[in-house]
Amino acid sequence: MKKLYGLIGYPLSHSFSKKYFAHKFQRERITDSTYELFEIDSIDQVEDLFSQPNLQGFNVTIPYKNKIMGFMDDFDHSAKKVGAVNVVKINHNGKKTGFNSDYYGFKNSLENWMPNMKGYRALILGTGGASKAVVTVLQDLSIPFLKISRDAAKGDLTYDELRTGPDVLQEHPLIINTTPLGMSPNIDAMPDVDFTKINEKFLLYDLIYNPAETRFMSEGRKMGARTKNGLEMLELQAEKSWEIWNS
Numbered sequence: 486m487k488k489l490y491g492l493i494g495y496p497l498s499h500s501f502s503k504k505y506f507a508h509k510f511q512r513e514r515i516t517d518s519t520y521e522l523f524e525i526d527s528i529d530q531v532e533d534l535f536s537q538p539n540l541q542g543f544n545v546t547i548p549y550k551n552k553i554m555g556f557m558d559d560f561d562h563s564a565k566k567v568g569a570v571n572v573v574k575i576n577h578n579g580k581k582t583g584f585n586s587d588y589y590g591f592k593n594s595l596e597n598w599m600p601n602m603k604g605y606r607a608l609i610l611g612t613g614g615a616s617k618a619v620v621t622v623l624q625d626l627s628i629p630f631l632k633i634s635r636d637a638a639k640g641d642l643t644y645d646e647l648r649t650g651p652d653v654l655q656e657h658p659l660i661i662n663t664t665p666l667g668m669s670p671n672i673d674a675m676p677d678v679d680f681t682k683i684n685e686k687f688l689l690y691d692l693i694y695n696p697a698e699t700r701f702m703s704e705g706r707k708m709g710a711r712t713k714n715g716l717e718m719l720e721l722q723a724e725k726s727w728e729i730w731n732s
């Protein structure tokens with residue numbers, strides 16, 4: 486019987502993970518493992534998956550990254566600090582441990598991209614699920630940041646305050662977009678940032694990976710900023726899942 490891995494969530498029609506692991510298994514000649522999609526419309530259905538004797542672990546996506554936490558026996562640092570689980574490992578004794586591989590994916594890709602991050606301050610655009618992994622990484626790397634939200638109660642500043650506040654943008658040259666603005670098919674959308682103030686000192690990181698260059702990135706690039714999309718983060722978080730299941 487093959488070792489079973491997979492993804493739970495709803496809906497799963499656009500899943501990157503199944504294709505990623507199929508290619509990986511082929512490329513690395515891993516023949517004893519299979520990665521399947523488990524589209525479940527209620528979190529309680531995860532019990533059926535737990536009853537599979539060959540289950541080694543699985544990824545978790547929207548809308549279950551928080552709800553799955555009630556099924557875990559323990560958590561690693563990333564899941565505890567982020568407050569969400571997107572990787573579950575079934576241990577040899579049957580115990581279930583929750584991890585957050587978005588945390589590792591973002592942290593490793595940021596460290597690759599800007600090895601010298603001393604002195605940088607950041608703006609995080611959006612306060613949703615992915616932003617929580619970004620917040621934890623910046624805290625762990627001692628990068629000071631402000632959260633920008635449409636809702637004054639959820640962030641440190643609203644977009645209006647960012648536009649009108651003197652020097653806020655200049656003092657925070659690392660800008661991380663965790664909103665879905667600009668994601669395919671709505672590729673003309675972008676966060677409400679004053680691009681006339683962006684220059685070659687800025688680093689713009691977009692968590693979006695489709696399209697490869699979002700409008701947020703292209704407007705920044707035209708002003709001289711360095712830009713990066715979310716593809717490396719996505720691949721690194723998938724590889725981290727594999728490492729977790731096989732360690």
Ligand SMILES: NC(=O)c1ccc[n+]([C@@H]2O[C@H](COP(=O)([O-])OP(=O)(O)OC[C@H]3O[C@@H](n4cnc5c(N)ncnc54)[C@H](OP(=O)(O)O)[C@@H]3O)[C@@H](O)[C@H]2O)c1
Pocket residue numbers: 587590610611612613614615616633634635636639640663664665666668692693694715716718719720722
């Ligand atoms: N590269 C990767 O590995 C990776 C991993 C995870 C996620 N992502 C990408 O990150 C993006 C966010 O994912 P998520 O799971 O965090 O989504 P989410 O939980 O829905 O959060 C997105 C946040 O963006 C803000 N937002 C939403 N619609 C907006 C709008 N029309 N205008 C301005 N702000 C808006 C909201 O924050 P406020 O209410 O505070 O404004 C919202 O909480 C997606 O594009 C996803 O594909 C990439």
